[in-house]
Amino acid sequence: MNIILLEAVECQEDPVVLIGRRAEHIVKILKCEKGDWIRAGIINGRMGMAEIIDVRRKYPFQVVVNTHFDTSPPAKNPIDFVLALPRPIMLRRILSQAASLGVGTLHIVNANRVEKSFWESSIIEEGLFREHLLQGLEQAQDTVVPEIVLHRRFKVFIEDFLPCIISRYRYRLFAHPRSSRGLGTFFTAAEGGRVLAAVGPEGGWVDYEIQKFEEHGLHGFSLGPRIMKVDTAVINIHGRLMAEVERLHENL
Amino acid sequence: MNIILLEAVECQEDPVVLIGRRAEHIVKILKCEKGDWIRAGIINGRMGMAEIIDVRRKYPFQVVVNTHFDTSPPAKNPIDFVLALPRPIMLRRILSQAASLGVGTLHIVNANRVEKSFWESSIIEEGLFREHLLQGLEQAQDTVVPEIVLHRRFKVFIEDFLPCIISRYRYRLFAHPRSSRGLGTFFTAAEGGRVLAAVGPEGGWVDYEIQKFEEHGLHGFSLGPRIMKVDTAVINIHGRLMAEVERLHENL
Numbered sequence: 251m252n253i254i255l256l257e258a259v260e261c262q263e264d265p266v267v268l269i270g271r272r273a274e275h276i277v278k279i280l281k282c283e284k285g286d287w288i289r290a291g292i293i294n295g296r297m298g299m300a301e302i303i304d305v306r307r308k309y310p311f312q313v314v315v316n317t318h319f320d321t322s323p324p325a326k327n328p329i330d331f332v333l334a335l336p337r338p339i340m341l342r343r344i345l346s347q348a349a350s351l352g353v354g355t356l357h358i359v360n361a362n363r364v365e366k367s368f369w370e371s372s373i374i375e376e377g378l379f380r381e382h383l384l385q386g387l388e389q390a391q392d393t394v395v396p397e398i399v400l401h402r403r404f405k406v407f408i409e410d411f412l413p414c415i416i417s418r419y420r421y422r423l424f425a426h427p428r429s430s431r432g433l434g435t436f437f438t439a440a441e442g443g444r445v446l447a448a449v450g451p452e453g454g455w456v457d458y459e460i461q462k463f464e465e466h467g468l469h470g471f472s473l474g475p476r477i478m479k480v481d482t483a484v485i486n487i488h489g490r491l492m493a494e495v496e497r498l499h500e501n502l
Numbered sequence: 503m504n505i506i507l508l509e510a511v512e513c514q515e516d517p518v519v520l521i522g523r524r525a526e527h528i529v530k531i532l533k534c535e536k537g538d539w540i541r542a543g544i545i546n547g548r549m550g551m552a553e554i555i556d557v558r559r560k561y562p563f564q565v566v567v568n569t570h571f572d573t574s575p576p577a578k579n580p581i582d583f584v585l586a587l588p589r590p591i592m593l594r595r596i597l598s599q600a601a602s603l604g605v606g607t608l609h610i611v612n613a614n615r616v617e618k619s620f621w622e623s624s625i626i627e628e629g630l631f632r633e634h635l636l637q638g639l640e641q642a643q644d645t646v647v648p649e650i651v652l653h654r655r656f657k658v659f660i661e662d663f664l665p666c667i668i669s670r671y672r673y674r675l676f677a678h679p680r681s682s683r684g685l686g687t688f689f690t691a692a693e694g695g696r697v698l699a700a701v702g703p704e705g706g707w708v709d710y711e712i713q714k715f716e717e718h719g720l721h722g723f724s725l726g727p728r729i730m731k732v733d734t735a736v737i738n739i740h741g742r743l744m745a746e747v748e749r750l751h752e753n754l
Contacts, residue, residue: 252729324726324727324728347731347734350728350729350730350731350734351728351730351734351738352726352728389729389730389731390728390729390730391727391728391729392728432748433745434745434748434749434752435752474576474604475576475643476576476602476603476604476642476643476644477504477602477641477642477643478602478603478641478642479599479602479641482599482602482603482737485734485737485738485741486603486737486738486740486741486744487741488738488741489737489738489739489740489741489742489744489745490741490742490744490745491745492738492741492742493685493686493741493742493743493745493746494745496684496686497686500686500687
């Protein structure tokens, strides 16, 4: 935890009493005492510092703070992902990593090669995204929770939903190992703008899905001959896109 | 496993009998039968296909194959890393991910903020790198094991070892959150060449280490305000570097 995140409802007035995981972290890992200052912020709100005014060490720990939130969180990157639903352990990791990287929105879609049972996992059924997203924000020192949108039917996503949002994106791409184009070849126009990048399931998109992406104006790109795990691919693609986006931004 | 890897000593003549993890994978996950063909290769050697000529299902499984290795493995990327030794669970993940991405060499170094106990972990003491590297190669369909070099003393690494290899690198960089330069600013000369990128421990490099890097011709770069886990940082930096390297390559 590089920042302690508070719910807006918790910090309507000072002092704020922290309990549970956050209090334990402050006492046991950060080893803070009364008078110390720690980085903190309001979920989806401003961030800054909190002054510890009391540490109650009788279990369960309580840490009492006064908050000083005077800074905006870092900007999100202009990159959103479409992600074929991966297996739950992979999804948890991606949620946390995407939040830490500053991804804007993650559209989680069905695809032909997504195992049906993944949609019945507790993380999906109960929408348990938030704790993993918050872990990523705590790592990155950010407060703004990325948006997660579930699309249980690929056809509905691509035909009905995607056309409503596609105009937000200057760059519309999907990962496709058989494509002959590298990612960099799409960023030659020196034009800034948001990027939408779609990453398939293990085994890739099937021909029908590729055809639908192309019909709706997305372009396939390849990362070369290596097959990556989905989480590695997402971070790798995000890194490549950031290099392109920052270069365009400098040229503008 | 997207490729079955064989030791050179195993496949001096056909047929080859596979046992253990690989045989189980072929029988249980790939559900192969006699007559099927699977992707396979020799560790640090050529790759291609193997024809299954017998499957012995009595436990422990045995799979008998004839090999046809006629392809070179994919080229490694022109990117090597210096990595402050992370905690063992993180190191295992990075080894596998670095191998899957096609990193050339990983120099694992000590640093002020590396916990001493990490050097006493079994993965370091017993040099148990290979199984994690092979997992990455099996994922990526590669056969060539990245080189791992341990440097237990930072001073010896930077003063004695680094000067011997530094001339191999056109781009010499270290991650440093307080740097004012983004990664892309170093790749404006349209000159190709190998990249060496150093990634610090949790909490970053200390001033002495930064000074030593600078004395030896490395330049600090920042990835922005977000603090990443080391594994996320390595993949992210690798992605950004690949974008730069591929763009330079196209311009050459």
